[in-house]
Amino acid sequence: MExxxxxxxxxxxxxxxxxxxxxxxxxVSSSANYRPDTIRMGEWLIAxxxxxxxxxxxVEPGTQELEGATVPLPPVVLAxxxxxxxxxxxxxxxxxxxxxxxxxxxxxxxxxxxxEDEKGRLLGRGASDDKGPVLGWLCTIEAFQKTGLDLPxxxxxxxxxxxxSGSVGLDKVxxxxxxDYFKDVDCVCISDNYWLGTSKPCLTYGLxxxxxxxLSVKGPAKDLHSGVFGGTVHEPMTxxxxxxxxxxxxxxxILIPGIxxxxxxxxxxxxxxxxxxSFDIQDLRGSLGSETEIYDSAxxxxxxxxxxxxxxxxxxxxxxxxxxxxxxxxxxPIGKFSIRTVPNMDSDKVTELVCDYVKSEFKKLGSKNTVxxxxxxxxxxxxxxxxxxxxxxxxxxxETVFGCKPDLTREGGSIPVTLTFExxxxxxxxxLPMGASDDGAHSINEKVDRRNFxxxxxxxxxxxxxxxxxxxx
Amino acid sequence: MExxxxxxxxxxxxxxxxxxxxxxxxxVSSSANYRPDTIRMGEWLIAxxxxxxxxxxxVEPGTQELEGATVPLPPVVLAxxxxxxxxxxxxxxxxxxxxxxxxxxxxxxxxxxxxEDEKGRLLGRGASDDKGPVLGWLCTIEAFQKTGLDLPxxxxxxxxxxxxSGSVGLDKVxxxxxxDYFKDVDCVCISDNYWLGTSKPCLTYGLxxxxxxxLSVKGPAKDLHSGVFGGTVHEPMTxxxxxxxxxxxxxxxILIPGIxxxxxxxxxxxxxxxxxxSFDIQDLRGSLGSETEIYDSAxxxxxxxxxxxxxxxxxxxxxxxxxxxxxxxxxxPIGKFSIRTVPNMDSDKVTELVCDYVKSEFKKLGSKNTVxxxxxxxxxxxxxxxxxxxxxxxxxxxETVFGCKPDLTREGGSIPVTLTFExxxxxxxxxLPMGASDDGAHSINEKVDRRNFxxxxxxxxxxxxxxxxxxxx
Numbered sequence: 042m043e044x045x046x047x048x049x050x051x052x053x054x055x056x057x058x059x060x061x062x063x064x065x066x067x068x069v070s071s072s073a074n075y076r077p078d079t080i081r082m083g084e085w086l087i088a089x090x091x092x093x094x095x096x097x098x099x100v101e102p103g104t105q106e107l108e109g110a111t112v113p114l115p116p117v118v119l120a121x122x123x124x125x126x127x128x129x130x131x132x133x134x135x136x137x138x139x140x141x142x143x144x145x146x147x148x149x150x151x152x153x154x155x156x157e158d159e160k161g162r163l164l165g166r167g168a169s170d171d172k173g174p175v176l177g178w179l180c181t182i183e184a185f186q187k188t189g190l191d192l193p194x195x196x197x198x199x200x201x202x203x204x205x206s207g208s209v210g211l212d213k214v215x216x217x218x219x220x221d222y223f224k225d226v227d228c229v230c231i232s233d234n235y236w237l238g239t240s241k242p243c244l245t246y247g248l249x250x251x252x253x254x255x256l257s258v259k260g261p262a263k264d265l266h267s268g269v270f271g272g273t274v275h276e277p278m279t280x281x282x283x284x285x286x287x288x289x290x291x292x293x294x295i296l297i298p299g300i301x302x303x304x305x306x307x308x309x310x311x312x313x314x315x316x317x318x319s320f321d322i323q324d325l326r327g328s329l330g331s332e333t334e335i336y337d338s339a340x341x342x343x344x345x346x347x348x349x350x351x352x353x354x355x356x357x358x359x360x361x362x363x364x365x366x367x368x369x370x371x372x373x374p375i376g377k378f379s380i381r382t383v384p385n386m387d388s389d390k391v392t393e394l395v396c397d398y399v400k401s402e403f404k405k406l407g408s409k410n411t412v413x414x415x416x417x418x419x420x421x422x423x424x425x426x427x428x429x430x431x432x433x434x435x436x437x438x439x440e441t442v443f444g445c446k447p448d449l450t451r452e453g454g455s456i457p458v459t460l461t462f463e464x465x466x467x468x469x470x471x472x473l474p475m476g477a478s479d480d481g482a483h484s485i486n487e488k489v490d491r492r493n494f495x496x497x498x499x500x501x502x503x504x505x506x507x508x509x510x511x512x513x514x
Numbered sequence: 515m516e517x518x519x520x521x522x523x524x525x526x527x528x529x530x531x532x533x534x535x536x537x538x539x540x541x542v543s544s545s546a547n548y549r550p551d552t553i554r555m556g557e558w559l560i561a562x563x564x565x566x567x568x569x570x571x572x573v574e575p576g577t578q579e580l581e582g583a584t585v586p587l588p589p590v591v592l593a594x595x596x597x598x599x600x601x602x603x604x605x606x607x608x609x610x611x612x613x614x615x616x617x618x619x620x621x622x623x624x625x626x627x628x629x630e631d632e633k634g635r636l637l638g639r640g641a642s643d644d645k646g647p648v649l650g651w652l653c654t655i656e657a658f659q660k661t662g663l664d665l666p667x668x669x670x671x672x673x674x675x676x677x678x679s680g681s682v683g684l685d686k687v688x689x690x691x692x693x694d695y696f697k698d699v700d701c702v703c704i705s706d707n708y709w710l711g712t713s714k715p716c717l718t719y720g721l722x723x724x725x726x727x728x729l730s731v732k733g734p735a736k737d738l739h740s741g742v743f744g745g746t747v748h749e750p751m752t753x754x755x756x757x758x759x760x761x762x763x764x765x766x767x768i769l770i771p772g773i774x775x776x777x778x779x780x781x782x783x784x785x786x787x788x789x790x791x792s793f794d795i796q797d798l799r800g801s802l803g804s805e806t807e808i809y810d811s812a813x814x815x816x817x818x819x820x821x822x823x824x825x826x827x828x829x830x831x832x833x834x835x836x837x838x839x840x841x842x843x844x845x846x847p848i849g850k851f852s853i854r855t856v857p858n859m860d861s862d863k864v865t866e867l868v869c870d871y872v873k874s875e876f877k878k879l880g881s882k883n884t885v886x887x888x889x890x891x892x893x894x895x896x897x898x899x900x901x902x903x904x905x906x907x908x909x910x911x912x913e914t915v916f917g918c919k920p921d922l923t924r925e926g927g928s929i930p931v932t933l934t935f936e937x938x939x940x941x942x943x944x945x946l947p948m949g950a951s952d953d954g955a956h957s958i959n960e961k962v963d964r965r966n967f968x969x970x971x972x973x974x975x976x977x978x979x980x981x982x983x984x985x986x987x
Contacts, residue, residue, distance in 0.1 A: 249741060253839045262803020268722060268927025271854050272766050272824030273798070273815050275806045279764055279827055286759040291752055291879045293745050325746070330735020333748045333882040342746050351745030353843050354752055358836060361829030361850055366726045366890055368852055370826050377834055379841055381744050406764045409806040417839055454741025 042441065045502050048188045049180070053495045056180045057163060060494070061155035063137075063172050064165035070115065070138035070206040073108040082137045083116040083202050086175070090198065093182050095122040098222065102203075102210025115202025117214045119222055122182060123195035129508055130195040132226040132466070134458060135175035135233060136204030139167035140483045147485040161491040169489035170482035174232035174475040175200060177494065181501040193509030197226055204233070204458075212461050219465040227513070228431040229462045229470040230504070232497075236477045237448050241319055242439045242500070244432055245472035247347060247451030248459060250382035250422035252391050255358075256284060256399060257375045260410040265370040275408045278360055278374045284412070285376050287402050289352040293335055293345070295380070299394045300350060303386040307348070314427070315340045318448045324478065347451035351381045381453060388419035423460050423470075424451070431469040434511040438503035442496055473504065515914065518975050521661045522653075526968045529653045530636060533967070534628035536610075536645050537638040543588065543611035543679040546581040555610045556589040556675050559648070563671065566655050568595040571695065575676075575683025588675025590687045592695055595655060596668035602981055603668040605699040605939070607931060608648035608706060609677030612640035613956045620958040634964040642962035643955035647705035647948040648673060650967065654974040666982030670699055677706070677931075685934050692938040700986070701904040702935045702943040703977070705970075709950045710921050711797055715912045715973065717905055718945035720820060720924030721932060723855035723895035725864050728831075729757060729872060730848045733883040738843040748881045751833055751847045757885070758849050760875050762825040766808055766818070768853070770825075772867045776859040777822060784821070787900070788813045791921045797951065820924035824854045854926060861892035896933050896943075897924070904942045907984040911976035915969055946977065 049056075068082035069075040087097045098119040104111050115138065123130075142152035148164075150156040155165035163173075178198070185192040203209045215223070237243050258277035265274070289295055320339040326332050336342045345351065355377040361367045380391060396414050403412040426432070427449045439447040456472070463470045475497035481487045522529075541555035542548040560570045571592040577584050588611065596603075615625035621637075623629040628638035636646075651671070658665040676682045688696075710716050731750035738747070762768055793812040799805050809815045818824065828850040834840045853864060869887050876885040899905070900922045912920040929945070936943050948970035954960045 251741065251841065253841070260802075260804055260806045265802070266927060267824070267826040267828070267852060268724065268854060268925070269819070270802070271826045271926060272818040272822055273807055273809065273926075274766075274802060275764060275808055276766070276826055278829070279762055279766075282755045282758045282827060283764055285755045289752055291748060291756055291881045293747075293749070293752075329733075329738070329743070329747060331733055331882075333733045334746055335748055335882075336746065345745040346742070349745055351740070353740040353744045353749055353841070354755060354833075355740070355840060355842050356751070356834030356844065356847075357830055358834075360827075360835070362831055362833070362835035364831060366850065366852075367828055368724065368726070368826070369828055371829065374829075377839065379740060379839075381741060408764045409804075409808075452741070453744060453746075454739060 042503055042506055044188045045184055045190055046499050048184050049495060049498050049502070052184070053491070056176070056494065056498065057157070057491065059180070060163065060168065060173060060176055063176060064155040064167055065153055067153050068138045068167070068202060069141050070203050071141060073110055073112050076107070076112045076115070079115045079138050079202050080113065083118050083200070086118050086137055086200055089179055090118070090120040093122065093179060093186070095120040095198070100214050102214060105209055114210050117211060118198065118200040119218065120198040123192060125195055128193060128195050129227045130197060130225045131508060132197045132199060132223060132229045132462070133178050134199045134229065134231045134462065135178065136171045136201050137175055138202040138205050139170070139172070140205050142166040149486055157491065162488040163491055163494060164486055164488045166487055168487055169476035169480035170487065171204070171233045173489040173494050174497065177232070177475055177498045177501055180498045181505070184498065184502060192505060194505045197223060208458060211458065215461050216465045223466055226466055226468055228468050229466065230473050231456070231459060231470065232473050232475050234452060234456065234472050234474045235480060235482070236474055237318065237320055237450050238324055239477040239479050241445060241448055242443055243448035243450040243474065244427065244435050245450045245452055245474065246427045246432065247424035248422060248455055249347065249453050250388070250420045251379050251455055252382055252388055252419040253379040253417045254395055255375050255377055255415055255417055256281065257373060257413045258410050259373045259413070261372045264372045267368040267370050270370055274370070275410050276370050277410050278371050280403070280406055280408045280410050281357065281374050281376050283406055284399060284402060285354055285378065288378060289354070293351060295350060295352045297394055297398045300380070300391065303390065304349060305384045314449045315343055317446070318343060318450065346453040348383055350383050350386060352378060354378045382422045384422055384424050386422065388421060392416040392419065420455050420457055421460055423463065425469060429469045430511045430513055431471045434507035435471055435473050435504050437507040438500055441503045442499045515976055515979055517661050518657055518663055519972050521657050522968060522971050522975070525657070526964070529649070529967065529971065530630070530964065532653070533636065533641065533646060533649055536649060537628040537640055538626055540626050541611045541640070541675060542614050543676050544614060546583055546585050549580070549585045549588070552588045552611050552675050553586065556591050556673070559591050559610055559673055562652055563593040566595065566652060566659070568593040568671070573687050575687060578682055587683050590684060591671065591673040592691065593671040596665060598668055601666060601668050602700045603670060603698045604981060605670045605672060605696060605702045605935070606651050607672045607702065607704045607935065608651065609644045609674045610648055611675045611678050612643070612645070613678050615639035622959055630964065635961040636964055636967060637959055637961045639960055641960055642949035642953035643960065644677070644706045646962040646967050647970065650705070650948060650971045650974055653971045654978070657971065657975060665978060667978045668698070670696060681931060684931065688934050689938045696939055699939055699941055701941050702939065703946050704929070704932060704943065705946050705948050707925060707929065707945050707947045708953060708955070709947055710791065710793055710923050712950040712952050714792055714918060714921055715916055716921035716923040716947065717900065717908050718923045718925055718947065719900045719905065720897035721895060721928055722820065722926050723861070723893045724852050724928055725855055725861055725892040726852040726890045727868055728848050728850055728888055728890055729754065730846060730886045731883050732846045732886070734845045737845045740841040740843050743843055748883050749843050750883050751844050753876070753879055753881045753883050754830065754847050754849050756879055757872060757875060758827055758851065761851060762827070766824060768823060768825045770867055770871045773823060773853070773864065776863065778857045780821070787922045788816055790919070791816060791923065819926040821856055823856050823859060825851060827851045856895045857897050859895065861894060865889040865892065893928050893930060894933060896936065898942060902942045903984045903986055904944045907980035908944055908946050908977050910980040911973055914976045915972045
């Protein structure tokens, strides 16, 4: 790999230039105005893939209603590079759309002009999420070509342009192509998350799911004046906060019986993973902007982010929410809360436990109002084995490029496409991030460090190399 | 009074016509567009008062910023009718502005065209609130004049055009004129509230005050993603609902120690007042649109509306409030609640008790977040003696006109001008409503029943008559 690594080092400015070119394409998927730019970004990728000799397939997922107009969805770009039946085939996913960004939001530079600062930070919208990684894969192929090295795996690409807007249309494409365009895929790699910190790469093998609930308390037919009715009627808002209080305590302990019984037991092997992870509570405090963490140890904090469920109260619909004062008795406030789910929690069972508990606690209140509770959306948790050859290959690649073992991490949030790939293809999925924890995806001054970008390209190459070598078990 | 009553009966269609004329003047005080109409309504009253022989004083309270423009405030119309030093002088307050109204809100007729239906309901914006009562006083004077009867009291009028928009500018006028234009006033009468039901008049001798609180819990520097942080940080929203739960139980019981200790004890005489009141729980259920009242007896319900404090939770600022789902951990939710206050509660003491309690309960929670709580606005309760000669005169007038004793009522809400008059003039204030409980002030299809309007004019005349006779004690 030394030839490859040297070539990448020597050509890094070209890669940064190319990143500058595509950061300049304003592929903001949430805006109808930028839809032509978003489509153009998809077309740029098709052209670049074909220039590299890949065969491509442009899939049009259809149209959507956006800001009062019917607009075409950006294409899902599929591509095939290499079809040698003696090689493994890896499916690479990435997205070419970005979050909105305005200079007036507080950016120090124009967000769509990639700007490198004195610390080697490449600032620009999408630099880390997810144009840097997407471009990284293409640079990797080019480096193999230019150095005359054989690319030791076949690659399938799946690049979408709607990730920042709910991946509209993508699931159908994946499910349809699972037995067609993706049928020879042996493993999947997604590079769309972040290192746990800023110095050490990680491989991510788990994500929490989420079950989102709404809890409605109904009383009077319409909002009441608290002067006229206060003290004489059962107020739905009072009932609601009493119920919300019974869901979770101030230390984050879920009070719904049966929920914790479903959580997979902590094994000794798993405990060891947490011991090996480098995580500084000061980093957490930095992103919080406060010192309000519940646990003292890094292990406890990480376990409660990744492998234990949590319950958050998000807000109340139908009550007073503006600044100032209003003396209303809300007639039908609706509490919003969600449970982050983990193995082996079953979404249906969670819903059943929540609904039964809320209704039985409501009965205990003795109010004359009525209650309703429902799960609006449930996404399953995902956990993979860090012992799978896909992870083993990636871990070796990290050791080769960075000289250290990767952190084995999970994430507290969801990346729904992970589960879609796993369920549709029945293949192992690996999350292999390029960016660091402080990249500020979705924030102002998003950046990818030059180091992460360049070493990331090397990592991708080393990953291909290790994938070819590793024994499929 | 028989001559007077007959005359009113015979001329009632003329009064209805006049009401139709002024309902047609769109004196919506909240709208800059309608400000000229609102001023025109004030000028109509000045002209009418002068036609009746009153001397008038047009007070300009100044200007206000409204919908981006500086507009003049509508005049406060002062007038004097009679200056005989041997007669008592009564100050009459009313307002000539109205709430907004649009046919498209659901009115069955144009809201600014007074329309009588087959049940004798005079439908139109302001018919009951408060153009009917304001006009009623003028019709009363005219009826005394036309029947050649001596008006047995001197009258001072104070009509404002900003009541529906916070009475901007009025307090200053009242306080300034207390020792000047209003210096000879012996008692005050306000006709701007409603009967307890639909069949029997009432005199109102008390109003609850209100202390409005905001309760802020602060943790992280900005809103967090519940996937990334859920389970690892003390969530301010969780702390907040736990605190809100500790303010009041689902049966409306205030849980803040010391609050109930301040409430005036229930006397036997007061108990008797409640026994005599005709109040049907079905009426309450009608206005609730539900059967969610806390108490079974009319006495309990009325006492808890009028003479006991209540605590209502109004909502939360800074949390998620829209339909749909958002997985946010709010960084700084602010709970809104208010306490309806009654004699002998002291606003400062209430604030102290609330703030001390919230802070001590917060400490018990053991959260690392911080709490702040403050009283944004406190209006005092008001209670008058129904044994005062002003009330005695009004009660006799009710017996004369309606053949029954009036209900002696209080109200759960506030009418701030009541307290202003009492504090500025140090004279007894009587609330003498014309309209019925189902008039729908502020709602669509506001109405005053022809019966209430016509008998109301008779009541006003009889009240003047009884005022002259009653001994000042």
